[in-house]
Amino acid sequence: MTRRHALLIDPVASDDDRTDVADTFSAVDPSGPVLSLGELSAQRGDGVFESIGVIDGHPQEVTAHLERLEQSARLCDLPAPHLGQWRAAVAEIAALCPTGEYVIKLILSRGADHGPAPTAWVTASPAPDFSRVRREGVRVVTLDRGVDSGASARAPWLLLGAKTLSYAVNMAAIREANRRGADDAVFVSSDGIVLEAPTASVILRFGDRVVTPEPAAGILHGTTQLSLFAHLASRGFEVGYERIPVERLRRAEGGWLVSSVRLAAPISAVDDRDIPLDAALTTSLNEYLLSPRD
Template sequence: MTRRHALLIDPVASDDDRSDFTDTLSAVDPAGPVLSLGELSAQRGDGVFESIGVVDGHPQEVTAHLERLEQSARLCDLPAPHLDQWRAAVAEIASRCPAGEYVIKLILSRGIDHGAGPTAWVTATPAPDFSRVRRDGVRVVTLDRGVDSGASARAPWLLLGAKTLSYAVNMAAIREAGRRGADDAVFVSSDGFVLEAPTASVILRFGDRFVTPEPAAGILHGTTQMSLFAHLASRGFEVGYERIPVDRLRRADGGWLVSSVRLAAPIVAVDGHGIALDAALTASLTDYLLSPRE
């Protein structure tokens, strides 16, 4: 059975009133030549994307991901994606995923330099095995992102709240974490506040209150974080968005890096300082995140 799948999308206007987008989706060989050498997503990272977790053929939190794709496109001055078309593409490619965990990626690129319009496609591939980090946790180091917590509002052209394809800095941060003997990194602002991990949101626990950095600081509003906050609130916990000084990160009663594919990986050390791992709570969060979620 083929384990990797790809569909090209012929983007249509966001006000297109049709209900069937089948003729705008084309299956392609994910290993074959598909994109032009002039594609700006490859030349400049000029585009936006989303990653959707798939569990036993069910794509998770599709609406939240599509809304964030739309927001990222707006921040980058890309044509507004027709969300019903993208929803159809997600459903089609998810139907090709067998049992187990997969990841669907949605990519909207500015297209070819001086071309007629955007390029768009979706892929589905087996998800990496994150069972160990979900169970045993990750050691993180804090890394200065080089901007203060007000930069997003002051300089929107930095695109700090958009999920763009320009991930070179994020990957460099993970490599730097490895050089420092850690598994991952947590970005902090130059004025000393917790932001996010290179590929995940940060959730911290202080007693029975769970907090995450406020999105206004120029970070992605995590779809998994929002889902977990709703789940925790339904269990009677207090949840909230805060400006979190970096020293509070090191004093948290618990912490997690959360994302659509990794799910909830407990933080067990910050800059060499140990943090308690609540195995039972983490397992319950993982069970929730593996359950079907719309």
């Protein structure tokens, strides 16, 4: 039995309560030809996406992901996604992933070149095995993103706060980190402010205070980070958003890269400078993230 699944969505769904949104998407062969060669998501990365973790058939934080998909679509001047339609598609494809960890991807593209409408689809596949990095951590290097911390407000067309399909820069940053002997990267602004990792949010601990870079600096607001902050606050930690200079990152008493599929990977070193790794807290964070969350 295949472990990969796909649904093709007609993104033009009616808001009429009588519309059965299940009639607006259909199963397709994930390994077969589905999209046009003129598809702009492939030609230009012109679209937005979300990745939702699935634990034993339960899709995590669906509402937060759909809201961020809607925000990214707005920033990219794409038609607003019909959230009821996408929610139904997520539920249908998650039911095909009953055990283990999976990742569901939601993709909304501008469509085929000169085409009449956007294209959209949902896929599900087994998640990579992140058990080692959750346990042992990752070594990161800081990389200059090439823009200052005010660029997002000054140049919104850079789409710094949208989750777009244009990931070539992110992948190049990870390759550069690997060339420098690290596992991953943390972007910093040209004026020395911590931003985010190429595929994850950054959270740092200083005593009983846990912080993350403020979203106004032009970063993607992480769904996993939001969930973890609520969890940590319930445990008595003080949480907050801050403007974090890169030198403060290197002096953190603990740090994690967090994302929907990797979950919480502790940072073991920044620019070859070791930082403390709190194994007990990391285990606790991942136990929470592996529990069902809506």
